[in-house]
Amino acid sequence: MSFLRNLFAKGAVERDLDQEVRSYVDLLTEEKIKAGMSPDDARRAARLEAGSVEHIKEQVRDVRKGSLLDSGLQDFRYGIRLLRRSPGFTMLAVLTIGLGIGANSAIFSVINGVVRKPLAYPDADRLMFITSQFPTLNFSKFWISPPEYFDFSEHTRAFSHVAAYTTGAMNLSEGDRPERVNTAYVTASMFDVLGVRPQRGSVFTADQDQPGAPPVVVLSHEIWQRAFGGDPSIVGKAVQTNGLSRTVLGVMPPGFDLHDSKSQLWVPLGLNPANRQNRGSHYIYLVGRLSAGMSAAQANAEMQGMLRQWREWVPQGHAPNDSTHRVQMAPLRDEVVGNVRKALWVLQGAVALVLLIACANVANLLLARAESRHKEFAVRTALGAGRTRILRQFMTEGTVISLLGAALGLALAFWGLKALLAANPESVPRASEITLDPVVLAFTIGVALLTGLVFGLAPLLHMGEQAVSLSIKEGGVRATSGAGRNRMRRGLVVAEIALAVMLVIGAGLLIKTFRNLTSVDAGFDAENRVTFGLVLPQASYPDSQRVVQVITDLSRRLEAVPGIERVSAMQGLPPMRPVNANDTNFEGYAPGPGDPPANVDYYQTVSLGYFDTMGIDIIAGRGFEAGDAIGGPVVVINEALAKRFYKDKDPLGRRLNPFLGPNTPMFTIVGVARDVKQGGLEAPAGTELYFNFEQTARLVGFAPRQMNLVLEVSRPLSSLMPAIRQAVSAIDPGLPIVQLRTMEDVVGASLARQRFLSLLLAIFAVVALLLAAIGTYGVLSYMVSERQREIGIRMALGAGNGRVVGLVLRQGIGIAGVGIVLGVAGALALSRITQSLLFGVDPADPATFAVVVAVIALVATAACLIPMRRATRVDPLTAIRAD
Amino acid sequence: MPPQPANLLQGTLDLLILKALALGELHGLGVSRRVEQITRGTFNVKPGSLFPALHRMEDAGWLASAWGASENNRKAKYYRLTAKGRRQLEAEIGQWKRIAIAITFALQAT
Numbered sequence: 001m002s003f004l005r006n007l008f009a010k011g012a013v014e015r016d017l018d019q020e021v022r023s024y025v026d027l028l029t030e031e032k033i034k035a036g037m038s039p040d041d042a043r044r045a046a047r048l049e050a051g052s053v054e055h056i057k058e059q060v061r062d063v064r065k066g067s068l069l070d071s072g073l074q075d076f077r078y079g080i081r082l083l084r085r086s087p088g089f090t091m092l093a094v095l096t097i098g099l100g101i102g103a104n105s106a107i108f109s110v111i112n113g114v115v116r117k118p119l120a121y122p123d124a125d126r127l128m129f130i131t132s133q134f135p136t137l138n139f140s141k142f143w144i145s146p147p148e149y150f151d152f153s154e155h156t157r158a159f160s161h162v163a164a165y166t167t168g169a170m171n172l173s174e175g176d177r178p179e180r181v182n183t184a185y186v187t188a189s190m191f192d193v194l195g196v197r198p199q200r201g202s203v204f205t206a207d208q209d210q211p212g213a214p215p216v217v218v219l220s221h222e223i224w225q226r227a228f229g230g231d232p233s234i235v236g237k238a239v240q241t242n243g244l245s246r247t248v249l250g251v252m253p254p255g256f257d258l259h260d261s262k263s264q265l266w267v268p269l270g271l272n273p274a275n276r277q278n279r280g281s282h283y284i285y286l287v288g289r290l291s292a293g294m295s296a297a298q299a300n301a302e303m304q305g306m307l308r309q310w311r312e313w314v315p316q317g318h319a320p321n322d323s324t325h326r327v328q329m330a331p332l333r334d335e336v337v338g339n340v341r342k343a344l345w346v347l348q349g350a351v352a353l354v355l356l357i358a359c360a361n362v363a364n365l366l367l368a369r370a371e372s373r374h375k376e377f378a379v380r381t382a383l384g385a386g387r388t389r390i391l392r393q394f395m396t397e398g399t400v401i402s403l404l405g406a407a408l409g410l411a412l413a414f415w416g417l418k419a420l421l422a423a424n425p426e427s428v429p430r431a432s433e434i435t436l437d438p439v440v441l442a443f444t445i446g447v448a449l450l451t452g453l454v455f456g457l458a459p460l461l462h463m464g465e466q467a468v469s470l471s472i473k474e475g476g477v478r479a480t481s482g483a484g485r486n487r488m489r490r491g492l493v494v495a496e497i498a499l500a501v502m503l504v505i506g507a508g509l510l511i512k513t514f515r516n517l518t519s520v521d522a523g524f525d526a527e528n529r530v531t532f533g534l535v536l537p538q539a540s541y542p543d544s545q546r547v548v549q550v551i552t553d554l555s556r557r558l559e560a561v562p563g564i565e566r567v568s569a570m571q572g573l574p575p576m577r578p579v580n581a582n583d584t585n586f587e588g589y590a591p592g593p594g595d596p597p598a599n600v601d602y603y604q605t606v607s608l609g610y611f612d613t614m615g616i617d618i619i620a621g622r623g624f625e626a627g628d629a630i631g632g633p634v635v636v637i638n639e640a641l642a643k644r645f646y647k648d649k650d651p652l653g654r655r656l657n658p659f660l661g662p663n664t665p666m667f668t669i670v671g672v673a674r675d676v677k678q679g680g681l682e683a684p685a686g687t688e689l690y691f692n693f694e695q696t697a698r699l700v701g702f703a704p705r706q707m708n709l710v711l712e713v714s715r716p717l718s719s720l721m722p723a724i725r726q727a728v729s730a731i732d733p734g735l736p737i738v739q740l741r742t743m744e745d746v747v748g749a750s751l752a753r754q755r756f757l758s759l760l761l762a763i764f765a766v767v768a769l770l771l772a773a774i775g776t777y778g779v780l781s782y783m784v785s786e787r788q789r790e791i792g793i794r795m796a797l798g799a800g801n802g803r804v805v806g807l808v809l810r811q812g813i814g815i816a817g818v819g820i821v822l823g824v825a826g827a828l829a830l831s832r833i834t835q836s837l838l839f840g841v842d843p844a845d846p847a848t849f850a851v852v853v854a855v856i857a858l859v860a861t862a863a864c865l866i867p868m869r870r871a872t873r874v875d876p877l878t879a880i881r882a883d
Numbered sequence: 884m885p886p887q888p889a890n891l892l893q894g895t896l897d898l899l900i901l902k903a904l905a906l907g908e909l910h911g912l913g914v915s916r917r918v919e920q921i922t923r924g925t926f927n928v929k930p931g932s933l934f935p936a937l938h939r940m941e942d943a944g945w946l947a948s949a950w951g952a953s954e955n956n957r958k959a960k961y962y963r964l965t966a967k968g969r970r971q972l973e974a975e976i977g978q979w980k981r982i983a984i985a986i987t988f989a990l991q992a993t
Contacts, residue, residue: 017938020911020960024930027912030955050930059935 017060021053079397089369090401093362096774097405097451099767100358102412103351105436105444107760109417111344112443113434119333120255120433122195123289127332128159128296129259130286136324137599139581143282144327146271148320151313152286152327153189155306158299159288163190164269166284167261171535171736172227173240178736180535181223183241184263187271193289194258201235201250208249209268216268217246221254223264241265242537243734259285260336260429279318280583287332296331303327340428343757343837350506350764353499355451357771360492360499362401363455364775366394367489368782395453402452406444410436413444424756493772493779494819500765500772501823501856502830507765508848509838510758516840517751522575523676523685525615526743530711530720531573533738537705540734544703548694551607551707554731561723563715568613569693571605571704575677576750579686585657586645587666596644601686602678603658605704607693611636611673613712621652621671629694636671641687658689660700667691680750682839710743717742757837769859772819776863780812784867788874796876808868809861816860820853896936898979899926901945901964901972908963910953911937937962945971 025046032042050056083090118124130152132142144152146164153162165186172181184190188209191197204216217239219228228234238245246267257263269284290299307322320327414436421431428434534554536547555567584600591597610616611623619639628634635656642651655666675685697703713720721740728737748755784791791804831843841848903909903917914937915928928936940946945968951961964972 016960017934019958021930021934023957023959024911024934026957027910027953027959030957031912056930056934059931060938062935 014057017057018053021050021056025050025053076396076400078393079400082397083400086369089365090404093365093401094404094408096358096361096771097402097448098408098412099771100351100355101402101406101409101444101447101451102416103354103409103764103767104348104447105409105413105440106417106420107344107347107351108443109413109436109440110428110434111348112437112439114428114430115337115341115344116439117430117433119336120257124333125331126290127193128288128290128299128329129332129335130162130288130327130329132282132320133326133328134324134581135326136597137581139579141328142581144284144286145279145282145318146284147276147279147314148282148327149271149284149286150273150276151310152306155313156288156299156302158291158294158302160291161189161192162286162288163187163193164271164284164286165190165258166269167259167263169535169738170241170265170267171243171537171734172223172265173243173734178734179227180533180736180738181241181264182262183265183267184258184261185267185269186258187269190258190266190287193287195289196253196256198250199253201248203250203266204268209270211270211272213268213270215241215244215246216249217241218249218266219251220256220264220266221252224251241267242535243539244537255432258287259332276314277317279314282581288329296329300329303329336429338429340753343753344428346506346833346837347757347760347764350503350761353503354764354768354771355447357496357499357768357775359451359455360496361771361775361778362398364489364492364778366398366455367492368778395457398455398457399449399452402448402455403445405451406448409448410441410444413440420756420760424752424759428753428756489779489782490815493775493815494822496772496775497816497819497856497860498822498826500768501820501852502826503761503768504765504852504856505823505827505849506830506834507758507761508852509834509841509843509845510754510761512841512845512848513837513839514751514754514758517681517754518747520677520681522681522747523616523674524574524743526747528713529614529743530713530717530724530740531708531743531746532724532740533573533706533708534728534735535706535738536735540732541705544697544701547703547705548697550731551693551709554727555607555709557727557730558709558711558724561720561727563720564711564713564723566609566613566712567709568610569607569707569709570610570614571693571707572602572678573708573746575747576680577602577678579679582689583659584689587655587657589645598645600641600658600689602688603691604688605691605693605696610690610710613710614676616676617674618671619674620650621669623671623673624690624692624695628692629698631695633665633667633695633699634670634692635667636673636690637669638673638685638688638690639675640685641689642672644687656689658691660691660696660702664700681747754839769856772856773859773863776812776815776860777866779815780808780864780867781870783811784808784871784874791871791874792876792878795874801872804871804874805868808871809864812860812864812867816857819860820856823856824849824853895979896928896932897940898972898975899928900933900936900940901968901975904946904962904964905969905972908951908961910951910959910961912959914962940968943971944968 025043028046028050029039029042032045033039037045119127121127130144132144132148133140134142143166144164149162149164153159156162163186165184167182167184169180170183172179188204188206191203197203198218199221201218203218207213208216219234224230224234228239231237234248235250237248239248240246252266271284288299290296304322307320307326310319310321313319319325417434417436421428421434534551536550541547541550551569555569558564558567579601580603582600582603584598586598589598606624608624608626608629611618618636621636623636624634635658637651645651646654651669651672654669656669657666658664673688673690676688677683677685678688679686693703693707711720711724717740724740725737728735787807791807794807795804827849828844835843899918899922900914903914903921906917909917911930911933915930915933918926918928937946937948941948941962945965946962947965948960948962950958953959
């Protein structure tokens with residue numbers, strides 16, 4: 001009870017104690033008067049004997065139960081009162097810390113959502129992603145073939161379930177507008193592997209996953225809502241996909257996805273277990289769930305054993321082995337998160353630096369305030385406040401500032417993240433899982449408390465025991481303030497500048513990387529080019545000649561539109577498309593042990609006029625001609641292929657045998673095209689083989705059903721959109737137009753992640769630079785006001801403006817110089833970490849370093865300007881009289 | 884020459900205050916004087932130790948306090964032992980005796 005009384009009835013308890021101690025003094029006085037002292041003497045003696053009333057009270061307070069909490073609240077209230085009294089200081093401090101904490105919370109919430117959170121499946125850490133690897137072909141992560149999937153799932157003990165899948169897209173015609181929808185083709189076992197049950201209806205069984213089984217589909221919650229309005233009787237109904245009618249079996253729960261593919265439809269993969277012939281046909285990925293009690297390491301060991309005996313299961317034909325055709329596994333989460341992890345940690349490191357700089361700044365502000373509060377603390381100490389109590393007061397103030405900062409920071413993080421992700425939706429995987437959840441909240445509060453303690457502690461460091469006694473004396477004669485204190489303030493600013501230098505160098509390197517990437521020659525002209533995708537479903541267009549006819553008709557129709565100059569079609573859209581690695585025989589090429597295997601990275605099928613429309617140079621021979629449609633089999637190769645397989649020989653006229661199906665004839669090379677980037681702008685171009693769309697359909701009955709049209713235009717895309725839509729729907733109103741956009745956007749999208757990273761880092765670097773400038777300004781202007789007297793005396797003794805300016809500038813340049821040297825050293829030390837994120841720029845790039853050093857030096861000088869001016873305006877008379 | 888005030892042995896202050904109050908309620912100065920008296924002037928409890936101790940013991944429930952009037956009609960806060968305080972006094976006396984005997988034996992040992 002008394003605990004609560006102490007806490008709540010605080011005023012009453014205080015008054016009570018005060019009265020009690022006073023009555024004690026009164027009684028003592030009375031006693032002394034009785035003993036014969038004069039009333040005045042008695043009172044004086046009593047006071048002397050009793051000691052300071054305040055001291056007694058302070059001691060009583062300290063023994064009280066609840067005293068810690070009580071004085072904590074008192075500090076807190078006192079802290080808030082003080083902060084309210086100096087709103088300028090408070091706002092600056094809260095804003096600074098808010099920026100620092102906000103940046104940390106934002107990046108941490110990205111890490112939390114993308115890297116830390118387990119995938120949204122039960123026991124997701126037991127899921128492994130299984131791929132193949134062909135070391136001699138330089139494919140570190142490749143698909144698996146169906147027979148390999150069956151071999152593996154039949155023999156494994158380490159996995160309770162294994163499933164295969166591939167992803168693609170289908171035309172869903174429901175309602176008035178056809179739509180292109182991401183689709184996952186999965187084995188029936190996939191739902192067991194992932195451990196997710198449908199929200200309504202059922203998923204497909206192994207029987208429904210047989211080739212030739214009646215077509216079925218499972219819908220995602222999102223597409224059920226969007227395309228079918230959440231129809232409660234959807235199960236059992238038929239929907240049209242790729243012109244084929246499929247029965248809806250069920251609806252998955254909200255947010256269900258596989259490998260961040262944003263799949264909306266789930267259809268059976270329909271592998272035939274009896275067909276073990278197509279061993280070379282690698283096109284599926286595997287996901288497995290570890291058996292109970294099995295570790296990933298055990299599963300891996302089992303896999304190594306399998307690789308050694310696979311040949312026994314497959315006496316003939318292509319089989320995995322442990323040298324040239326490995327099978328490997330990694331946790332599914334690592335696969336989904338991919339290489340963004342490192343970039344995110346770099347960002348987190350960057351924002352931690354920003355926060356450190358912010359802390360140093362606020363510590364400096366508090367330090368400056370502590371100087372002016374010297375007397376207050378000295379008085380309180382003399383009145384009996386324990387030293388720990390004063391220390392706690394500092395901490396409480398720091399914590400109040402940082403908690404306010406945290407509130408501001410959370411708001412900044414929330415809105416900032418929303419804006420950033422909206423502007424860069426493709427920049428990180430699992431973006432939908434990035435939220436401000438309790439973990440982020442706890443992180444933010446933890447960071448806030450820690451920062452509060454850190455910069456709350458700073459003033460303590462110099463408020464040593466002697467400082468308290470000194471300050472009373474100093475109060476009388478104000479000399480230049482203690483050297484130790486100044487060293488501390490300068491040290492903080494040096495650290496700020498050093499950290500800012502590191503950050504700005506990092507940002508500079510990334511910006512240079514981004515610039516290098518955008519100026520990479522992709523091998524084609526992106527300017528004034530527009531593209532969109534089209535899929536001609538098998539059900540509506542069973543004949544490949546018909547596919548060619550439709551694309552040709554559409555091209556002619558589009559070319560008739562004013563503003564559209566040329567139209568061609570291509571199978572794969574550069575500069576970023578999946579490798580398809582096709583075995584290809586080159587006539588007269590027998591690879592020796594050290595030679596590259598006879599395999600081509602990319603097969604590309606293009607329509608007539610493609611090289612002109614895309615602006616791809618033909619450097620030898622010719623491109624495709626109208627006569628090729630009915631002529632003999634011809635191909636165009638790229639430079640990389642010529643270099644790899646023909647070295648110094650002339651490839652024109654030589655023959656090769658690709659694999660486009662049974663009875664593929666020999667093709668003659670008629671031209672060499674310049675390399676076009678296909679695996680991303682930062683990767684070297686792979687080998688590429690171009691087929692003529694019009695020709696292969698006739699020769700081997702093969703025409704890709706998924707084509708990208710490319711249009712050379714002389715008007716902006718927005719003004720052409722209606723005409724393009726009209727042309728497509730005139731051909732077939734059921735055909736959805738997929739991603740109509742400019743080629744420049746396509747190239748830009750392939751750089752989304754780099755752009756995101758360099759943009760964020762640039763923002764943080766600017767913030768860091770600003771904070772460091774404020775810090776430098778703060779410490780210099782403080783120095784000027786501290787040394788006003790000295791400056792006044794100097795001026796009185798005849799020092800000119802130049803001398804005074806020199807005094808300030810020397811200080812400023814000294815601080816900046818040391819900071820820059822330390823920062824450059826730090827950046828060099830970190831260069832190994834940044835290396836892998838860079839492209840075409842050395843982590844110790846002298847140009848970047850030079851520019852950054854110049855910028856920082858300039859900013860530091862600018863920060864000196866105002867203090868310098870103030871110093872020259874010191875009026876010697878006022879300055880000397882000031883105290 | 885008054886006897887030199889001895890340093891209070893840790894823990895003895897509580898015992899002395901409890902003992903002083905066992906005879907009747909007292910205000911702060913009264914406690915101080917009573918302790919001085921019963922220890923023959925050996926212990927002089929200063930307010931800096933007295934009040935923290937009184938408040939601590941009140942919080943522990945050994946003492947109860949109330950405002951009253953002094954002999955000269957001055958307002959003063961009076962402390963008295965509670966039942967819990969009496970039990971505490973018994974306990975502390977027992978403990979003190981054990982310590983005293985032990986120390987005596989220790990000092991007589993040769």
